[in-house]
Amino acid sequence: DAGITQSPRYKITETGRQVTLMCHQTWSHSYMFWYRQDLGHGLRLIYYSAAADITDKGEVPDGYVVSRSKTENFPLTLESATRSQTSVYFCASSEYGDGPYEQYFGPGTRLTVT
Amino acid sequence: AQSVAQPEDQVNVAEGNPLTVKCTYSVSGNPYLFWYVQYPNRGLQFLLKYITGDNLVKGSYGFEAEFNKSQTSFHLKKPSALVSDSALYFCAVRVSGYSTLTFGKGTMLLVSP
Numbered sequence: 001d002a003g004i005t006q007s008p009r010y011k012i013t014e015t016g017r018q019v020t021l022m023c024h025q026t027w028s029h030s031y032m033f034w035y036r037q038d039l040g041h042g043l044r045l046i047y048y049s050a051a052a053d054i055t056d057k058g059e060v061p062d063g064y065v066v067s068r069s070k071t072e073n074f075p076l077t078l079e080s081a082t083r084s085q086t087s088v089y090f091c092a093s094s095e096y097g098d099g100p101y102e103q104y105f106g107p108g109t110r111l112t113v114t
Numbered sequence: 115a116q117s118v119a120q121p122e123d124q125v126n127v128a129e130g131n132p133l134t135v136k137c138t139y140s141v142s143g144n145p146y147l148f149w150y151v152q153y154p155n156r157g158l159q160f161l162l163k164y165i166t167g168d169n170l171v172k173g174s175y176g177f178e179a180e181f182n183k184s185q186t187s188f189h190l191k192k193p194s195a196l197v198s199d200s201a202l203y204f205c206a207v208r209v210s211g212y213s214t215l216t217f218g219k220g221t222m223l224l225v226s227p
Contacts, residue, residue, distance in 0.1 A: 031213065033214070035217075040219065041219065042204065042217045042218055042219035042220050043158075043204065043217040043220075044217075045214055045215075048213065048214060050213065058214065090157055090158065092158075097212075097213030097214075098208075098210060098211060098212065098213055099146070099208075099210070100146040100163060100165040100208075102148055102160045102163055103160075103215060104160070105150075105157035105158040105159070106157050107156060107157045108155075108156075108157050
C-alpha cells in the first residue's frame with residue numbers, strides 16, 4: 001500500500017534498553033521527519049532528513065539517534081530509553097522541505113518506558 | 115524564527131452552529147500556514163494551507179481558514195459543525211528558508227449533538 005507506515009504501533013520497554021522505531025514511505029519523498037507528541041506540548045520535532053545520508057537535529061534531539069541509508073526508510077533509535085521518552089512518536093514525509101509543501105504523517109507509535 | 119500560538123485548549127460548540135478555532139503566528143518573513151486534524155489514535159491529516167493571494171482558503175470536509183496579515187492570524191472555520199468534527203486541531207507555520215514546520219500545541223474541538 002502506498003503511504004507512510006510506522007512499526008511497531010505499540011511498544012513497552014524498560015528503562016535503559018535500546019529501542020528502534022521504524023518509518024517507511026512509498027512516495028519517494030526527499031524529506032522525512034520524526035516528532036513526539038506529549039500533552040501540553042503539541043508536536044515537537046526530534047530529527048529530520050533532507051535526503052539519504054543527510055540528517056539534522058530538531059527541537060528535542062537528546063537521547064535519540066537517526067539514520068537514513070535509503071530514501072524510503074528513516075528509523076529512530078532510543079539508545080538508552082528513559083521514562084521521559086514515554087510518548088507518541090510520529091513520522092512524516094514531504095516532497096520538499098522549503099516552501100508551501102505539507103507533510104504527510106504516519107499513524108504513530110505509542111511508546112511506554114517502564 | 116517562527117512560532118505558533120493556539121490560545122484555546124478546548125472549543126465547545128453545538129452541532130449545526132458555526133465553529134472557529136484560533137491560531138496566531140509570529141515569523142520573520144512571509145508565512146506558509148497549515149491546519150491539520152488528528153482523530154483519536156490516528157496520525158495528523160492535512161486540512162488546508164495558505165500560500166499567498168486570497169485570504170480565505172478552502173479545504174477538506176467543509177473547513178476554511180481566514181488569513182489576516184495585520185493580526186497575524188489564521189483562524190480555522192466551518193459554517194455548520196458536525197459531531198464527527200470532534201478532534202484535535204493543529205495549526206502550523208513555515209517561513210521561506212526553513213525546512214521544518216512549527217506546530218501549535220493543539221486545540222481540542224468538541225461538538226455536542
